[in-house]
Amino acid sequence: MPANKLPFDYRHNAGVYLSSLVTSQGSFDIQEDIVINGEFRGEVKTTGFCEISENGLVTGDIDARMITILGSIDGTCRAKDNIDVKKSAKVKGHLIAPAISIESGAQIDARCKQPSSPQRMS
Numbered sequence: 001m002p003a004n005k006l007p008f009d010y011r012h013n014a015g016v017y018l019s020s021l022v023t024s025q026g027s028f029d030i031q032e033d034i035v036i037n038g039e040f041r042g043e044v045k046t047t048g049f050c051e052i053s054e055n056g057l058v059t060g061d062i063d064a065r066m067i068t069i070l071g072s073i074d075g076t077c078r079a080k081d082n083i084d085v086k087k088s089a090k091v092k093g094h095l096i097a098p099a100i101s102i103e104s105g106a107q108i109d110a111r112c113k114q115p116s117s118p119q120r121m122s
Contacts, residue, residue, distance in 0.1 A: 015048065020055040034064075036071070054088055067097070069106075 015032020018024060022038035033048035036056040043061050044050055050064040056071030067083045072090040077083055079097035087105035096113045 014051075018056075020053075052089075 013033075014035045015030060016028060016034040018034075018036045018038045018040060020037045022040075024038065025041040027043040027045075028034060029045045031047045033050070034044060034046055035051045035053060036044075036058055037053035038055065039057045041059045043063075044058075045063045047065055049066040049068070050062050051068045052058050052062075052071040052073055054070045056073075058071070058073040059075060061076045061078070062073070063078045065080045067077050067079045068086065069077070069084070069089040069091060070086045071088070074092045076094040076096065077091075078094075081097065082099035082101070083095050083097040085091060085095070085100070085102040085106045085108065087103040089103075090107040092109045094111050094113070096115065098114055098116070100112050100114060102108060
């Protein structure tokens with residue numbers, strides 16, 4: 001089993017799943033989990049989790065409860081709980097969350113901020 005797969009793969013049960021075949025522009029303001037495995041330009045606001053998968057390329061801002069980055073983002077990531085940056089990630093911009101973890105090997109050109117209290121969802 002690949003290291004990034006769980007026995008029960010939650011990605012396919014997300015409320016919104018953008019496949020690697022998708023190039024999209026716009027905004028999401030939802031209460032569902034979202035997985036971005038394609039190219040997306042715009043803004044994501046969700047009360048759930050947001051994952052940028054290995055093939056994901058995001059230009060824009062993300063505001064979510066939890067954010068996991070395996071692909072690339074150029075923008076601001078703001079999480080109420082935590083941001084998890086995996087070794088395959090490329091991040092440019094800002095990371096803002098009470099807890100931020102960055103695996104060795106991740107390419108980071110970002111400013112990190114850890115507020116003492118959880119972030120308020122806008």
